[in-house]
Amino acid sequence: xxxxxxxxLRTSGGQTVLFYRKEPPTRRxxxxxxxxxxxCRRGTMQPARARPGLREAQEEPMSxxxxxxxxxxxxxRQVLGQYPTGVTAITGLDASGDPxxxxxxxxxxxxxxxxxxxxxxxxxxQSYARLLTADVLRANVLSMEQESVCxxxxxxxxxxxFSGVEWDPSPLGTPMLRGASAWVEFTIQERIEAGxxxxxxxxVVDLGVGSGGLPLLFxxxxxxxxxxxxxxxxxxxxxxxxxxxxxxxxxELEHLSEKLGLEVVFASLIDDAIxxxxxxxxxxxxxxxHPLGVRLPLGAPMGAPIxxxxxxxxxxxxxxxxxxxxxxxxxxxxxxxxxxxxxxxxALNLMSESLTEADRSLRALxxxxxxWGSVPxxxxxxxxxTYSAELxxxxxxxxxxxxxSSPVRGPHGDPLFYLTLFGYGEAATSDSVQHSIDDLLTxxxxxxxxxAHP
Ligand SMILES: Cc1cc2nc3c(=O)[nH]c(=O)nc-3n(C[C@H](O)[C@H](O)[C@H](O)COP(=O)(O)O)c2cc1C
Numbered sequence: 177x178x179x180x181x182x183x184x185l186r187t188s189g190g191q192t193v194l195f196y197r198k199e200p201p202t203r204r205x206x207x208x209x210x211x212x213x214x215x216c217r218r219g220t221m222q223p224a225r226a227r228p229g230l231r232e233a234q235e236e237p238m239s240x241x242x243x244x245x246x247x248x249x250x251x252x253r254q255v256l257g258q259y260p261t262g263v264t265a266i267t268g269l270d271a272s273g274d275p276x277x278x279x280x281x282x283x284x285x286x287x288x289x290x291x292x293x294x295x296x297x298x299x300x301x302q303s304y305a306r307l308l309t310a311d312v313l314r315a316n317v318l319s320m321e322q323e324s325v326c327x328x329x330x331x332x333x334x335x336x337x338f339s340g341v342e343w344d345p346s347p348l349g350t351p352m353l354r355g356a357s358a359w360v361e362f363t364i365q366e367r368i369e370a371g372x373x374x375x376x377x378x379x380v381v382d383l384g385v386g387s388g389g390l391p392l393l394f395x396x397x398x399x400x401x402x403x404x405x406x407x408x409x410x411x412x413x414x415x416x417x418x419x420x421x422x423x424x425x426x427x428e429l430e431h432l433s434e435k436l437g438l439e440v441v442f443a444s445l446i447d448d449a450i451x452x453x454x455x456x457x458x459x460x461x462x463x464x465x466h467p468l469g470v471r472l473p474l475g476a477p478m479g480a481p482i483x484x485x486x487x488x489x490x491x492x493x494x495x496x497x498x499x500x501x502x503x504x505x506x507x508x509x510x511x512x513x514x515x516x517x518x519x520x521x522x523a524l525n526l527m528s529e530s531l532t533e534a535d536r537s538l539r540a541l542x543x544x545x546x547x548w549g550s551v552p553x554x555x556x557x558x559x560x561x562t563y564s565a566e567l568x569x570x571x572x573x574x575x576x577x578x579x580x581s582s583p584v585r586g587p588h589g590d591p592l593f594y595l596t597l598f599g600y601g602e603a604a605t606s607d608s609v610q611h612s613i614d615d616l617l618t619x620x621x622x623x624x625x626x627x628a629h630p
Pocket of ligand 1 (some may be wrong): 254263278279280281282283296297298299300301302303329330331332333394
């Protein structure tokens with residue numbers, strides 16, 4: 177019996193017909209000698225050619241009436257251009273030691289075990305021919321800030337393409353583009369001829385997350401960025417429970433985001449750090465969504481909804497971490513503010529220049545800089561009213577709200593994580609903020625039921 181892999185569509189006499197092939201339609205070009213083809217090592221690599229007779233496989237036509245006769249290249253491009261891709265610069269050092277780069281939208285993961293990736297270069301590409309002379313290649317997943325780097329490296333040309341592009345050699349010798357979202361280093365395991373392109377299969381030797389920035393996207397001939405509807409951070413051992421809770425609460429949190437037109441962020445305390453685990457943003461309006469998985473130091477005013485239920489020494493330590501030397505008078509005001517959050521179950525943050533500045537720095541923080549030292553916390557922020565404000569009694573009064581947070585408690589009353597609403601805009605009425613708080617608290621109660629009985 178002839179398998180599906182041996183069937184192919186072809187055009188014959190104005191009709192598209194299905195042929196059975198007696199051989200597979202591609203040629204495999206395994207890499208030799210440490211994953212490098214001998215002709216490539218000499219820098220004389222020629223495109224792989226089909227074996228004589230391969231194309232002359234015997235075929236038996238089977239008609240499919242009503243199919244289109246031929247596919248014009250512009251139609252092919254237009255239709256396939258509707259499929260969005262990431263943008264990756266494949267880099268390497270060629271046989272002369274010069275950096276080479278080729279921009280592709282076809283980089284992809286292939287296999288987990290063994291770890292394999294792929295990309296599909298056109299065989300006429302000069303850069304591809306030079307990349308084949310490299311020992312190791314690197315896929316630099318370009319971030320949305322790297323559109324100009326992408327345009328520079330996508331031009332035809334040699335090592336001069338790199339002028340103005342910031343890069344460093346990796347320990348394995350591949351050009352590391354600064355600011356890439358992620359990177360994968362690989363050796364070529366196999367090349368498969370496919371039409372006018374090759375499918376290059378790479379064996380992963382090393383990989384990592386880079387800047388953590390969002391990736392650059394390509395669609396319909398234009399560049400864009402990813403706007404999240406909902407995101408949950410990748411699983412790590414210490415955060416597994418939190419991720420499960422975020423997944424369990426997802427329907428409720430998506431519904432809340434949609435109803436209020438606000439972003440809902442799920443954050444928790446993991447190993448003495450505040451981590452944003454998930455974000456739900458039905459409005460998709462946030463061009464710079466909250467970075468997930470970044471560990472922020474637990475110090476005032478971060479994590480107030482959780483610390484509000486902690487012991488007094490823990491609350492004092494939380495204050496001292498951000499504001500050492502705070503007067504006892506101010507400490508008392510903070511303790512009262514935290515009591516208020518615990519009793520009413522929510523915290524209101526008002527917008528201020530200082531908070532916006534601190535937010536900006538927090539977004540730039542990563543694991544390597546886990547300290548408040550790099551976050552400007554000025555006097556204004558040491559005022560407890562920044563994170564524990566009161567709503568004006570007149571419902572029509574307009575206020576500038578940064579966020580509203582509420583802790584989600586476990587069966588024994590201990591806070592498990594907290595939810596924060598963002599995106600109130602410049603001037604929300606006190607009344608509308610009160611309604612959003614009511615909805616948030618209703619959701620919190622529903623989520624408490626979900627996580628207590630997953
Ligand atoms: C967003 C984007 C995606 C691309 N994807 C591919 C691809 O998957 N395969 C390919 O052969 N060329 C692709 N190209 C084209 C090459 O990057 C580039 O134009 C070509 O390598 C330059 O010519 P050279 O290699 O002869 O120097 C892409 C270009 C852009 C801008």
